[in-house]
Amino acid sequence: MPLAKPTVTQIQELAARYPSKQSAIIPALWAVQHEQGYVTDAAMSEIAQHLGLPPSLIEATASFYSMFLTRPEGRHDVVICVNAPCMLRGADEMAAYLERQLGVRDGATTSDGAITWHSTIECLGACGGAPMMQVDHRFEENLTPERIDAIIERLRTDPLPGPPHKGEGVEAPTPNKGEDVAQPKKPARPRARKN
Amino acid sequence: MGIKPLLTKDFATENLKQLAVYEKTGGYTGFKKALEMQPDALVDLVKASGLRGRGGAGFPTGNKWSFLPKGMYPRYLVCNADESEPGCFKDRYLMENSPHQVLEGILIASYAIGCNLAFIYIRGEYLPQTEALEAAIDEARQAGYLGKNVLGKGYDLDVILHRGAGAYICGEETAMLTSLEGYRGEPRLKPPFPAVKGLYGKPTVVNNVETVCNLPHIVLNGADWFKAIGTPTGSGTRLWCMSGHVNRPGNYEMENGTPIRELIEEHGGGVWKNRKLKAFQPGGASMMVLLPEHLDVGLDFDAIAKAGSLAGAGAMVVMDETTCMVDAARRYVKFFEHESCGKCTPCREGTYWMANIFDRFEGGEAKVGDIDLLLDIGYNIDGRSFCPLGDASTWFPRSVIKFFRDEFQEHISEKGCPFKKSVQEAVA
Ligand SMILES: Cc1cc2nc3c(=O)[nH]c(=O)nc-3n(C[C@H](O)[C@H](O)[C@H](O)COP(=O)(O)O)c2cc1C
Ligand code: SF4
Ligand code: FES
Numbered sequence: 001m002p003l004a005k006p007t008v009t010q011i012q013e014l015a016a017r018y019p020s021k022q023s024a025i026i027p028a029l030w031a032v033q034h035e036q037g038y039v040t041d042a043a044m045s046e047i048a049q050h051l052g053l054p055p056s057l058i059e060a061t062a063s064f065y066s067m068f069l070t071r072p073e074g075r076h077d078v079v080i081c082v083n084a085p086c087m088l089r090g091a092d093e094m095a096a097y098l099e100r101q102l103g104v105r106d107g108a109t110t111s112d113g114a115i116t117w118h119s120t121i122e123c124l125g126a127c128g129g130a131p132m133m134q135v136d137h138r139f140e141e142n143l144t145p146e147r148i149d150a151i152i153e154r155l156r157t158d159p160l161p162g163p164p165h166k167g168e169g170v171e172a173p174t175p176n177k178g179e180d181v182a183q184p185k186k187p188a189r190p191r192a193r194k195n
Numbered sequence: 196m197g198i199k200p201l202l203t204k205d206f207a208t209e210n211l212k213q214l215a216v217y218e219k220t221g222g223y224t225g226f227k228k229a230l231e232m233q234p235d236a237l238v239d240l241v242k243a244s245g246l247r248g249r250g251g252a253g254f255p256t257g258n259k260w261s262f263l264p265k266g267m268y269p270r271y272l273v274c275n276a277d278e279s280e281p282g283c284f285k286d287r288y289l290m291e292n293s294p295h296q297v298l299e300g301i302l303i304a305s306y307a308i309g310c311n312l313a314f315i316y317i318r319g320e321y322l323p324q325t326e327a328l329e330a331a332i333d334e335a336r337q338a339g340y341l342g343k344n345v346l347g348k349g350y351d352l353d354v355i356l357h358r359g360a361g362a363y364i365c366g367e368e369t370a371m372l373t374s375l376e377g378y379r380g381e382p383r384l385k386p387p388f389p390a391v392k393g394l395y396g397k398p399t400v401v402n403n404v405e406t407v408c409n410l411p412h413i414v415l416n417g418a419d420w421f422k423a424i425g426t427p428t429g430s431g432t433r434l435w436c437m438s439g440h441v442n443r444p445g446n447y448e449m450e451n452g453t454p455i456r457e458l459i460e461e462h463g464g465g466v467w468k469n470r471k472l473k474a475f476q477p478g479g480a481s482m483m484v485l486l487p488e489h490l491d492v493g494l495d496f497d498a499i500a501k502a503g504s505l506a507g508a509g510a511m512v513v514m515d516e517t518t519c520m521v522d523a524a525r526r527y528v529k530f531f532e533h534e535s536c537g538k539c540t541p542c543r544e545g546t547y548w549m550a551n552i553f554d555r556f557e558g559g560e561a562k563v564g565d566i567d568l569l570l571d572i573g574y575n576i577d578g579r580s581f582c583p584l585g586d587a588s589t590w591f592p593r594s595v596i597k598f599f600r601d602e603f604q605e606h607i608s609e610k611g612c613p614f615k616k617s618v619q620e621a622v623a
């Protein structure tokens with residue numbers, strides 16, 4: 001799917017804004033993810049073309065950052081933090097509850113395509129309201145099972161996708177429906193060796 | 196001593212995010228005053244105020260500014276809004292409540308160092324905060340605080356808000372610059388320091404969000420006023436992000452030097468569920484654990500360092516008597532394993548092996564030699580890593596082994612966690 005015109009314009013503007021057009025790579029990746037919901041190889045080639053840089057450079061950068069998605073996900077994005085400060089206030093219990101209510105494993109998308117969820121060890125910056133989840137990039141703090149139920153209900157019945165793929169008039173990406181298979185989580189950074 | 200709102204004093208004001216409201220609380224008068232001063236005089240003022248960086252290392256801000264080589268232009272200012280240290284959520288609070296205060300601080304710093312293009316590097320997860328800053332930048336531009344010929348004073352300044360994409364290491368200043376240049380966010384060798392050779396190879400200052408938020412107040416009220424707050428080597432206040440087992444978690448702006456006891460017991464309402472305090476951790480995931488006997492230590496860089504930990508980025512993680520210290524350390528180690536950028540071997544491999552061994556403790560498979568193995572690996576990472584992330588990954592676990600070695604032993608003898616109540620049981 002070629003990039004939409006406004007996205008291309010945005011990338012060109014970004015390239016002109018920074019002292020070096022290479023600095024526009026990450027903002028350009030955001031623009032693409034905003035439009036298409038995730039970042040494909042084809043999209044990275046297009047970014048390369050517009051910035052006048054080799055595609056390998058775009059890929060090298062994109063693969064370093066854990067927030068760039070490489071495959072379609074559900075309409076809504078739920079992340080629950082299980083680092084120590086959240087763990088102290090019951091994050092594991094909330095993650096287990098969430099998993100049970102959604103009926104899919106960590107990293108997977110619900111069969112109606114509504115929600116992709118995963119747990120994270122990255123502190124999301126809301127430890128003061130732990131246990132917490134990030135729902136379409138907004139914090140939901142002081143979780144209880146009842147609050148989780150209400151959030152899930154809201155997301156399931158909301159036909160529109162939330163950010164990072166919230167683009168105006170952009171259709172919700174269709175995830176692999178009905179599959180309760182944990183999608184392999186992208187490793188944060190490819191490593192030299194991992195045994 | 197005690198609660199002392201300087202940066203947060205107007206946070207109860209409705210719509211403080213809006214320029215007009217911010218101006219009504221005295222906003223941008225600090226910047227206007229700064230514009231009447233010579234840049235060098237501003238640097239001297241900040242030096243004299245004793246302001247130290249709030250991003251973690253506590254380096255004197257004015258000194259950092261004065262390291263910029265004379266006559267070398269362009270120069271850049273990068274405001275570090277990457278806040279990702281587990282336990283920290285203060286920069287977020289400053290940005291979402293008063294984005295103009297952050298911006299005003301950036302304007303003052305930029306003018307002082309002679310920078311015409313400043314950057315804010317904000318972590319990708321902070322979307323509402325990004326939107327708040329974006330709106331503030333637009334408003335400031337329209338009001339003439341930004342752009343060509345700022346307020347008619349012949350000074351040009353633009354600010355670019357740059358969104359990261361999920362990498363803790365990009366909070367480290369050299370990795371941040373590499374990331375800002377569009378590469379994988381790996382740290383660079385120091386020296387040369389960013390002040391000499393930073394962004395695009397040009398002289399660059401990196402300052403934390405909370406650090407720059409102090410500037411309007413220092414410019415308005417003077418160095419002596421600021422020095423009179425806090426301790427002799429730690430002027431001013433800090434935002435402490437309290438989390439974990441306290442009754443009232445949240446952000447508290449405290450005068451430097453206030454006893455930790457006051458923060459936890461008085462403002463935090465003490466340990467929750469009428470339980471006893473077991474340990475606490477200032478500074479965030481990287482920093483060493485402290486014990487109830489350290490409660491009378493002051494909230495201050497130097498005092499906390501003397502007590503055997505570090506104030507870091509101002510987190511206060513409180514742990515009650517039911518906390519499994521092994522599991523707490525395990526989470527942090529897994530965090531560092533996840534966030535290691537992979538550039539150097541001690542950190543990349545060491546954090547991986549530490550995480551593996553911690554999983555053995557959790558899973559009841561740890562062997563008698565594993566405690567010393569952890570210490571040995573820690574010893575081989577600390578001081579041998581390319582950047583402080585590797586070193587710091589060992590500090591909390593090693594301090595926990597020092598004070599709570601018996602808990603590790605119990606995990607071995609009881610073949611699993613003696614504290615763990617079953618997760619299923621809790622949610623059923
Ligand atoms: C691994 C690592 C992560 C860091 N993360 C941050 C951060 O998220 N925010 C921040 O302001 N400083 C962070 N720092 C400190 C910065 O390198 C730098 O010292 C700081 O931004 C300088 O600003 P200051 O002088 O105003 O404190 C980090 C340092 C390291 C080693
Ligand atoms: S210490 Fe860790 S984070 Fe720092 S350069 Fe080495 S691998 Fe990267
Ligand atoms: S540890 Fe979970 S948000 Fe900070």
